[in-house]
Amino acid sequence: MMNKKPLAVYIHIPFCEQKCRYCDFLSGQGSEQLKLSYFRALMHEIGHTDGSHYIVTSVYIGGGTPSCVQSMYIVKIMDALRARFEFAPKAEISMEMNPGTVRKTSLADYKAAGINRLSIGLQSTHDDELRRLGRIHDYRTFLNTYELVRSRGFDNVNIDLMSSLPKQTMEKMEKSLERVIKLGPEHISVYSLIIEEGTPFYRLYEKGELELPDEDTEVKIDRMVRRTLLEHGYERYEISNFARPGYECRHNLVYWSRGDYLGFGIGAASLLGHTRFSNTRNIKKYIEANGMSETNVQKLTVNDEMGEFMFLGLRKVAGVKEEDFENYFGKTMREVYGPILEKQLGMGMLTYKNGRWAFTEKGMDVSNTLMADYLLD
C-alpha cells in the first residue's frame, strides 16, 4: 500500500459515575449491561470500517469518562482499531480519565494497549469548588491518581483546569495553577466555564443563584493564567490549551486544521474530505443498529469549507496560513476575506506575519465575535 492518507480517530465513551453539574457532553451513568451492549456495538462499528486507505496518526478516547469502564473494553477497542487500520509508528494515543476512577491494573492495561497520553480532568484544586461543580473527587484523590499515572511511566500527561467558576477569585485560581505547575504535566488546558442549557448550572444561573465572577475579574484571571503558564514554559497554542514545546495535542490540532478524522461511538463526528457526518446521539438506537447508525451527513460547499478553515484555524495561536488556503481552495485568502482581515487587523484583533494571519491576545478574548465574520452565505 502506498500513499495512505493520515487519519485521526475519535472514540466516544459516554459513561460517567455521575454527571457533573455544568456538563452537557453526551454522557451519563450506565449499567454494566448497557456498557456491555454499547461496547459490542462499538466493536461492530469499528470492525465494519474499511481502514485500508488510511494511516492512523492519532487516537483520542474521550467521553464521558473512559477510565470509569473496565479497562478490558479499552484494550479491545485498541485491538479492533489496529486490526482495521495501519498505525503510524509514533501515533499519539490519548485517553481522558477522571481522578478516583483509576486502578493500578487499569493503568497497566492502558499502557499495554498503546495509550501514550493521558488527560486528567482535575478542574480545580479546591475541594469546595470541586463540590460545587459536582465532581466525584477531591484534590487528594487527584494527587493519588497523578502519582499513580507517573509511576506507571506515562510521560505525556495533560491536566484540565477550569476558570470563571462560581465564587472563583484570583487567589484561588493562582493557587490551583501553582499547584498544577509544581506537578509538572506536559500539557495544561484551562477552559472557561460555559453555562450550557439543560444543565443544573443553567437552572441556577437562570435563577441568579450562580455567583460568577464579573467580567473584569475573569479577564484579569485569564491574563494571570496565561502569564504564569508562559513563565513556566507552557506555551499557549490554542484558545484554551497550553503545552511544553513538542507536547501540543496532535489529535486536537487535526480538528483545527481540518485534517481527516473518523469518530466511533454515539454522537461521534467525522470529517472525510468534503463531507462531515456523525453518529446518532441516541444510545438505544446505536445499540439496536449495532453501531451502524451513521446519520446527519453534510456535504460541505466551498463556502462552508472556507468558513471552517478560518474559524477553526484561527483558534490556533499560530493562526492560518495564506498558502494553505490558496492550495486548498485555489483562491487567495485576501480575495475572499480581504475587507474582514483588514478590519480586524485595524482593530488590533488580528496580526499578519510571514504569510500567517492570527488573532492577537485581545482578539482571542473575543474570538466568537470575530469568527462569525468569516462565515460565508
Place this chain on the structure above:
Amino acid sequence: MDMSHIRNFCIIAHIDHGKSTLADRIIEKTGLLTDREMQNQVLDNMDLERERGITIKSQAVRTVYKAKNGEEYIFNLIDTPGHVDFNYEVSRSLAACDGAVLVVDSAQGIEAQTLANVYLALDHDLDVFPVLNKIDLPSAEPDRVAAEIEDVIGLDASDAPRISAKSGLGVEDVLEAIVEKIPAPTGDSSAPLKALIFDSIYDPYKGVIVFVRIMDGTVKKGTPVKFMATGRSDEVVEVGYFGAGRYIPCDELTAGMVGYITASIKDLKETRVGDTVTNSEKPCEEALPGYKKVNPMVYCGIYPADSAKYPDLRDALEKLQLNDASLTFEPETSAALGFGFRCGFLGLLHLDIITERLEREYDLDLVTTAPGVVYKVYKTDGTEMDLTNPANLPDPSEIEHMEEPMVSAEIMVSTDYLGAIIGLCQERRGVQTGMDYIETTRVMLKYDLPLNEIIYDFFDALKSRSRGYASFDYELKGYAPSQLVKLDILINKEYVDALSFIVFKDSAYDRGKKMCEKLKNEIPRHMFEIPIQAAVNGKVIARETVRAYRKDVLAKCYGGDISRKKKLLEKQKEGKKKMRAIGSVEVPKQAFLSVLKLDDE
C-alpha cells in the same frame, strides 16, 4: 320596499363595551333577503359572486328583520371605525345613518369615548337610544348606569333594553327598538341624484366599489354619475347592497337606501369618503355638506431591514394604498438606514395597522423611525413650510418661528387618580380647559395638548397611571406657536439622521438623556467603547457610554463535533444581519424605535 321599512343605523360604544358582539347577534337573528327577493333571481347573481370567490369585508351590512308587527324591515347597519385616527371617516359614516344604538357596559358605565361618540352622533342629528349591555356580569349595575346615562347624556334610559350581547339575552328587544326608535329615512326618489360616499374599497374584479347612502334620487346600471369633489364622471356598471359577507346586485338604489355602485374606477383617490355622487346629466344643486380632504397627521420613515427589499416595500405600499387613500408615501434616503419611504398616516393606530400589515401580509422586516407630527416652520424670508421629516428642518438662523398641531382632549377619570392624570397632562404641556364632575367619583377633564405629546405613549401612560380607569378621546384643534428644537443623536460620534426628532425646547434635556439611556440598553456591547450623545444645535446635552466587552465565550472541544460552534457563530452572524451599521457600530432595529418608549419605566 318603501322607505318607511328601512332603518339606517350604527352602533356606538366605548371600546370593549360590546359593539361588535351586538352587531354579530343582530346579523345572526335577522335574515339575508326579503320574502319577495327570495322569489326573484337574486340568488343566481349571488352564486356568480360566489364562483368568482369574492368575499367582502364591508363597512355596512344589510339584513332583513321580521318585526313583531309581522312586517319586514331592512336594517342597514353601518360600521364606524372606533378610533380617533379615523374621526373623519366616523363622521361620514354617521352622516349616512338616521339613528344610532348606544351600547353602554352596565358594569363600567359611561366612558370618554361613549360621550365623544354620542356627541358626534347628536351633531349629525341622529336619534340615539341606549342599550345596557353585559347585564349578566356579577358587577353589573344597570340601574346606576341607566341613571348615569340620563344625568350625563340626557337620554331617556328608562326603557333601554337590558341585554347580554354575549349570550344573546334581550337582543330581540334591541331589534324591536330599532324599528320603533330609529326614524325611517326621508328623501325624494324622483329628485336629482344625491348620494353620500361613506366608504370605498378596491376590488380586483370590479374596480373601486363605492359605498353610498342615497339621500335623494335613484341610481341604476347605466346612470351617468359625477363625483362632485373630484369631478370624475362615469357610467354606473352595477348597483347593489351588502349581504352578510357578499355583494348582492340589484336593479336600482333609491332615496333612503344604502348600497354600493361600481363604475370601472381604478383609483380610490377618485372616490373620496364624504364626496357626493350625483347624476351628471341631471345634477343636484349642491353637494352634501361636510366633505373634506383628509391629510396625514403623523409621519415616519419606513425602511426595509434588508435593503435589497426596497422594491418589495414599494410594491407593498402601492398595494395598500389601493385600499387606503389616506396613506401617503414618498421615497427618502437616510444615511443610517439607506433607501426607504417617508409615510403619512392619520394617526398612530393607522401607522401601527399599516406597519403590521406590511410585516405580516407582505412578509417584510421593517425599520421604522420615530413618528412625528407635521410642524409649520415660518422662515425669516417670509416663506412657510410643512415639516414632516426632522432632517429637513432649516438652519435655526433661517427660522422665524415654528408652530405645532394641538388637540383638545377629554379624559374621564375616577377621582382616585385625578391627581396622577392632571400631573401627566401637565408633564405633556397640557392646558386645562375644563373639569366637570360626572358623578361624585368621576371627573371629565378637558385639556388642550400638543399632538406630539400624545402620539407616542400618552394612552399607555394614561392607562398605567390610572390603573386602567381613565378613558380618553381627542380631536384636532389647529396650530399654535411653540419653542421647538431638533434633537440629534450621535452614536460613536456619528450623527444618526434616523434618530433625530423635533422636541419642545424645555424637554430637550430630559428626552435626550432618556434617549441616551434607552439606546445604551438597546445597543449591544462591542469590542470597543461606544459613546452615545444627544445634541441640540451641535451642542452635546447628554451622554452615555456602552462599555466594551472584553471577553466572549472561550470554546471547548467536542471531540471534533464542530456543529454547535458553527451554529453559535451562525446565530451571531444572523444577529448582525438584523443590525444596522452606524460606522463600525451594529445597531439593532429596535433601537430606532426606542424614542417611542421613553416613558415606560
